[in-house]
Amino acid sequence: MALNTPHAPAITAAEVTAPATGAQIAAALREAGIAALLTLGLSIPILAFKTEQDQANALYLQPRWGMVAAACALIFALRFALCLRAARRAAAPARPKAPASPALQKLFxxxxxxxxxxxxxxxxxxxxxxxxxxxxxxxxxxxxxxxxxxxxxxxxxxxxxxxxxxxxxxxxxxxxxxxxxxxxxxxxxxxxxxxxxxxxxxxxxxxxxxxxxxxxxxxxxxxxxxxxxxxxxxxxxxxxxxxxxxxxxxxxxxxxxxxxxxxxxxxxxxxxxxxxxxxxxxxxxxxxxxxxxxxxxxxxxxxxxxxxxxxxxxxxxxxxxxxxxxxxxxxxxxxxxxxxxxxxxxxxxxxxxxxxxxxxxxxxxxxxxxxxxxxxxxxxxxxxxxxxxxxxxxxxxxxxxxxxLDFLKQVFGAGFDPNEYRLLIFGLAMVAMMVWxxxxxxxxxxxxxxxxxxxxxxxxxxxxxxx
Amino acid sequence: MRWQDDPVLEVEHLKMRFGGLVAVNDLSFSVGRGDITALIGPNGAGKTTVFNCITGFYRPSEGMLSLRHDDGTTLLLERLPGHSISWKAKVARTFQNIRLFTGMTVLENLLVARHNPLMLASGFTVFGLLGLPGFRDAERQAVEQAKFWLEKINLIDRADDPAGDLPYGAQRRLEIARAMCTDPILLCLDEPAAGLNPRESHELNELLLSIRQDHGTSILLIEHDMSVVMGISDHVVVLDYGTKIADGTPEEVRNDQSVIAAYLGVEDEEVEHVEAEVGL
Structure with a gap:
């Protein structure tokens, strides 16, 4: 018993900071691959082609495969990171959750x-x-x-x-x-x-x-x-x-x-x-x-x-x-x-x-x-x-x-009006609230x-x- | 027998029909003033339905439920609107699955039970909003009464904790205290000992006996725990399939053939004999 005690905290500490195991990485890669495939499927009808008019006013399709690839890569990376984080969290010992953070109470x-x-x-x-x-x-x-x-x-x-x-x-x-x-x-x-x-x-x-x-x-x-x-x-x-x-x-x-x-x-x-x-x-x-x-x-x-x-x-x-x-x-x-x-x-x-x-x-x-x-x-x-x-x-x-937010115009071009994204941001904020x-x-x-x-x-x- | 000489509640020919199902059929019994009356019977016998009729949650299909106050006035419970049964007729109840206001503190739970008197004292909110002293006095009294009950059920230290945080046994006691805060003359308890360990169940017996002794409240309870039923009740009414099969002192009921048959069943060769005896 006496010999074991000094080791016990070391083991738990090692577990918390341990790098993700191979199995975890493989699982995360698989998850991310599926998410990227889904994105590909979704983005083909939405993103892959844009209709444009040529000089003769005829419609033609402008392919945008670069954008599709970017979307898939982004989703892949995000999903991979998220899965790894979740796996690491699950491995870490559960910490008791504080009922209400005192800092927040004080703030109110x-x-x-x-x-x-x-x-x-x-x-x-x-x-x-x-x-x-x-x-x-x-x-x-x-x-x-x-x-x-x-x-x-x-x-x-x-x-x-x-x-x-x-x-x-x-x-x-x-x-x-x-x-x-x-x-x-x-x-x-x-x-x-x-x-x-x-x-x-x-x-x-x-x-x-x-x-x-x-x-x-x-x-x-x-x-x-x-x-x-x-x-x-x-x-x-x-x-x-x-x-x-x-x-x-x-x-x-x-x-x-x-x-x-x-x-x-x-x-x-x-x-x-x-x-x-x-x-x-x-x-x-x-x-x-x-x-x-x-x-x-x-x-x-x-x-x-x-x-x-x-x-x-x-x-x-x-x-x-x-x-x-x-x-x-x-x-x-x-x-x-x-x-x-x-x-x-x-x-x-x-x-x-x-x-x-x-x-x-x-x-x-x-x-x-x-x-x-x-x-x-x-x-x-x-x-x-x-x-x-x-x-x-x-x-x-x-x-x-x-x-x-005028500086956003320099990023996204002069036609960008952040005010038009009001309801989108509003909806995202609501979803985030409901999660946290x-x-x-x-x-x-x-x-x-x-x-x-x-x-x-x-x-x-x-x-x-x-x- | 007190339930015959001085009944606080008389149930006469009570019938409760749900579509084609007759849950309670032609049930008559009385609850003696100051008695602890137990309503027992196998699962599905219609006990809780009787309770719901008495406390105004169901309107009986047929029958009369007359409640006699000390001063001789008689109220017909089946004609009162649901919320008046607690306020006017002074019948309080608890629930089989505890129904506390879990997000409110223990003290708040007890004060909600004083809603009607406090509402009057606050001049239906107007005086209270203006902060007149009459309401403050009434509220102080209500808090005193709540403290009395909290001391009685050993929860005074947890008065400011949310009711949902209490252990199960304490929630049961709190629900009884909350019902008692409405100053009832008849307290209806739906399985008060369910889920309690023997020690808690013993404490419950003490609590019920002291409620009867100190407050003169008559108690009607549904219970499966026979140590509670036989230990403290003065009068036992047994239901099976919505009808009364026995009615008497615990001793009488314990030795009643039809009760034994209903609870334990009988040997195959005795079925005919017992059925004939019971009158089936």
Whole structure:
């Protein structure tokens, strides 16, 4: 025994760093060969020939065998490397997996004050960085866009993240809110501050209307019906021309005012009231803070709701609906409140959208919007509020980066527009996420009440809900 | 007999049909107030179906389930909507395959059981959202009650752990504690001792006896573990093929010919004799 002990670690260490054996290499070569053959088969119809026109406008085939060879070689090399790595991993002794990396936990800990600080000072930072209020227009506009999605994400998080009901038609409530403000303000001339709560109430009402038929549905069926609901609302907006002006949309919606003081260069305007030189950017900055406040209200209400019986009932519903019933929870009402409150915040965001754009049309409320909002919630993970905020910044902010990658034009030629690859990158990012962090950026759940010590709950224990 | 003089639950002519299959046929029995009543029978006898009817998961095809509260009010369980059975009729249950909220902490699990009283205290969320003191007091009380039960089931040290991380026996105990947090007058346990080792099974007996003694809760349980059934129950009802074949004290049931036949089968030459005795 005593003699053996010093050797034992040496053996394991040797195993870890041992070069791949001949059998492993052979297996990897075989795998890589198969992959290369598959690539060859696939690339012959796709890559091997290109149709071109000659001077007489006749089509001819231009062979591109070099490209096929390159693709096959690339796949061969990648597959070979991957197989070797997998073989080596399997040989190495399994290391116990850390439940959640403390560095990441710490990062989320400082993320909240950092985010809040950046969000509050963002217009100032943007102004400083771009050397003037006028130059910051693009950045403040982007900030407004991101915050709108943060708010929508937080709203949908109640339905999907907490109650576990998959809602693919959330954009419908966004549309209801936007059209409520657009119609109420253009028809009756009501102010934004009056229309905002009304838009929320109307959206909540539609949330309940959607909620009723889907109460008994689960999973795929729930997703399909909510998807259909979103489309129905959009199609009604297009086709009910008398009310909504159809596809042309509603324009000249009254702009936002500073609690009744308009943002214009007149005597009674915001600028002269405060004795500062007029700038059209004042309204933008005000809009920025308006959506910031709305988003923060959404966040605070959600955090509060999670600690109330209704919030716990939502999460319990996500965990086990039958157990909820046996404990006397009225699952119907609980689901309806989740739909209604989620929809209400969608409605608030919608009326903000209308007042910001000054124009609404059904085109703004297509399925892609729902998909983006849902991806934000899923990417955020575990019903986490911080996760949703980070996901919204990534999902909405990152594509904007693509507009600024001019150096890629030098690599791929002047006609290359990285922005066109937005959805491709988006899809790849989603696939990568599902492989590495299947439960979203925040892979753990925070308990809503603590007796002695706060412990994060591992994502593997938390259920996804019925949809 | 207490189940005849002062029943908390009376099941009368209960019939549950699933299409052509009659799972429970014309079943009548009563559960005495303060008794531990065991519902036993071979697999597929319809025990869990009876439970599902009592706790509102199934609507019986025929029959009446009347629950008598201490103050004399009678509720017909088959007419109540599912969620009212716990809240209004005060009947709680556990499940054969444990149904805890695995991603929530032990404490959260117990607080979810206080949903209805806390919902009232939070003014259906409005007062709670405003942070009024009434809700905070109610929540503190709910936490106190949860702590009481956690101490009772020896899980107070794990209050902040996710319920899904607990060992199997502890999950069983937690599910019973969660059901007890709804302040039931009748607690229905579906195979509480399944998968427990003899020591855990003994602890379960102690827990059930103390629930009956300290809280006056009547207990109806389905069980295969005869040490639990014979050890603690006051009254045993035996089901086979959806009908009642015996009903009485553990002693009576133990010596009942039809029960022995249903559980153990009989020798070939005795079949006719026993069938005649049982009335088949």
């Amino acid at each position: 800990g400082i993320a909240v004050p950092l985010f809040l600080g950046v969000a509050v000072t963002y217009p100032m930072l943007a102004t400083l960085a771009s050397g003037g209020l006028g130059g910051a227009r693009y950045w403040i506009d982007l900030g407004i866009l991101i915050l709108t999605y943060v708010m929508l994400g937080w709203g949908l998080n109640i339905v999907v993240g907490l109650a576990g009901l998959l809602d693919l038609g959330y954009v419908a409530f966004y549309a209801v809110g936007a059209y409520s403000y657009a119609l109420l303000s253009t028809t009756f001339g009501w102010s934004f501050w009056l229309c905002l709560p009304l838009a929320g109430i109307l959206a909540a009402f539609w949330g309940i209307i959607l909620g009723f038929p889907v109460l008994r549905l689960r999973g795929d069926y729930l997703a399909i019906v909510t998807l259909a609901f979103g489309e129905i609302i959009r199609l009604v907006l297009i086709n009910w021309v008398d009310l909504t002006n159809g596809g042309a949309g509603i324009s000249s919606i009254p702009r936002v005012t500073f609690f009744g003081v308009p943002f214009d260069s007149s005597e009674d305007g915001f600028a002269s009231l405060f004795g500062i030189p007029f700038s059209p950017m004042h309204r933008m900055v005000f809009l920025y803070y308006l959506i910031l406040v709305l988003a923060l209200i959404t966040n605070l209400v959600t955090i509060r709701l999670r600690r109330l019986p209704v919030g716990r009932a939502w999460e319990a519903l996500r965990e086990d609906e039958i157990a909820c019933r046996s404990l006397g929870i009225n699952t119907r009402n609980t689901k309806l409140t989740a739909f209604a409150i989620g929809a209400m915040f969608g409605g608030f965001a919608g009326s903000f959208f209308a007042v910001r754009q000054g124009f609404v049309s059904p085109e703004s409320f297509n399925f892609l919007e729902s998909a983006i909002i849902l991806s934000i919630v899923v990417l955020g993970g575990m019903g986490s509020q911080v996760g949703v905020a980070i996901a919204a910044v990534l999902m909405v902010g990152a594509p904007e980066l693509l507009r600024n 962090r299947p439960r979203g950026l925040v892979g753990h759940r925070e308990p809503s009440i603590v007796l002695t010590e706060r412990k994060a709950i591992a994502g593997s224990l938390v259920k996804e809900g019925h949809g």
